[in-house]
Amino acid sequence: MIPQIKNYLETNWNQFFEVKPSNLQVLLLSNPQGKKITHGKCTILIFKNNETNPTLVAKFLRDSKGRQEKIVGEYKILDKISGWGRAPQPFDLLRINNRYVSFEEFKPGISLKSRLQRMVNKLSLGALDDVIAQIRSDFRNTGILLNEFGSIEIPILEVDENSNYAHRALENYNALTSLLSLSDNNLKELNRIVEDYKEINQPTKMVHFDLTPSNILVDKDELQLIDFEFSTHSKSYFLDPFRFSFYYFYLLYELNLFRGLSCEASFYHFFVENEITQRIVHEFFEATIEGYRQESFFSYMSLFLLSNLQLQLDETDFINDDFVVQTNNLLTISLDVLQNNEVNLAVYESKVVEMTNEEVRIEYGKCQNVIANYEVAIQEKDQQLAQNLEYIEHCHKVVAEKDKELLKNTEYIEQCHATITEKDGQLEENNRYISLCHDSIKERDGHLAVLESNNIELQENISQKEQLLVDLKAQLVQHEQLIASLQEKLNQNPIVRAFQEFRKR
Secondary structure, X not given: OHHHHHHHHHHHHHHOOOOOOOOEEEEEEOOOOHHHOOOOEEEEEEEEOOOOOOOEEEEEEOOOOOOOHHHHHHHHHHHHOOOOOOOOOEEEEXXXXXXXXXXXXXOOOEEHHHHHHHHHHOOOHHHHHHHHHHHHHHHHHHHHHHHHHHOOOOOOOOOOHHHOHHHHHHHOHHHHHHHOOOOHHHHHHHHHHHHHHHHOOOOOEEEOOOOOHHHEEEEOOEEEEOOOOOOEEEOOOXXXXXXXXXXHHHHHHHOOOOOOOOHHHHHXXXXXXXXXXXXXXXXXXXXXXXXXXXXHHHHHHXXXXXXXXXXXXXXXXXXXXXXXXXXXXXHHHHHHHHOOOOOOHHXXXXXXXXXXXXXXXXXXXXXXXXXXXXXXXXXXXXHHHHHHHHHHHHHHHHHHHHHHHHHHHHHHHHHHHHHHHHHHHHHHHHXXXXXXXXXXXXXXXXXXXXXXXXXXXXXXXXXXXXXHHHHHHHHHHHHHHHXXXXXXXXXXXXXXXXXXXXXHO
């Protein structure tokens, strides 16, 4: 795929941008969840001219037999909301090797997930208030972003509810619940929630359907939204705020901010026990779900967890047992809270195994070995760091030298520009002089044309005079011959001879 995509870009770059780059580089990113998502998409980042940030993003499904309409749908949604400004601009959609490939703008920024991870990695006990403030800010700003997105009006003529996993979860309700081990009471309560939701006549809105902290970027304090492969109009718009809040909670759990609690206990603490996070979440839902009431929270959460299980089945060719167990446990907690049943979190905690003194000694030895190995590894990393620092210092010196050379080159270029400006002035003067010469030559050519005309007339006159002279010479010869003849006749006359004799005497 990559060679064909790169060849396509090199051939068609001018369709997207005015200036064609001297070279292109591509970086393939697989689906971040790896092989767990069988039908996930692959993303290619396209860099031009060795720049730090990509210019374009190409997306296609990992499996050529996957639902290609996801790539097509994402491109169409981006095309319809292209004027929104908080989503990537679409560029092109084509088919390569029996897979649809979508080209779109690369949106710079850091995801809410990555930003929170960096913040927690630097966390100290005194900075916990900063984390809470960041959580509150993320929920508030995401609510604003979500309301903007949901209010976008785009000309979709038909809404196919079958295209979203929420609707399929309701249609496959019996199959999904057969995977779970809910109690009869909880199963009855879940069935009531599903039936009540089916009867609600909700208006349709734009729904992202994959609103997680990974798909919200922060760039210059402004939120951007990416990954629209599931997006469509739907009445299930409650799924966006619930998916965001659930996966934000799950991120906090993965970052161990719940101090070793199980996922189930952390879930209960975040959404039920902790007044701060509970207030943040409910304010978020009140701002994004029309007619939201706190007592309906776990009804919505139960629908979300059921839909999330359907999404897992849609995107994989297998059932992840751990995911099903976790969904079952979280559904149980949600339904128990909803029915005011006692929630026994102890059953979800890890069992502590008692060890003998000998086993403790052995485990302690293993830990000591691990610590020793870590110490050696840290020393090696410190050495590598020192070497890297030396290399960085060397790079700084090289950069400083290059800066000096660049300054010299800049000064030389300025001198060249000044010389070129001077030469341009001289060239302009030469052009003016040449123009004057051309005008003078044109004038001389006019005079020469007149002289040539006069010369032709003169030549004609000379020819006539020469011919006249020839004629006169011929007449003179005739006259001379006549005179000679007359002289001879005269000499033969007796009277003339007598007169001549007389003169001699």
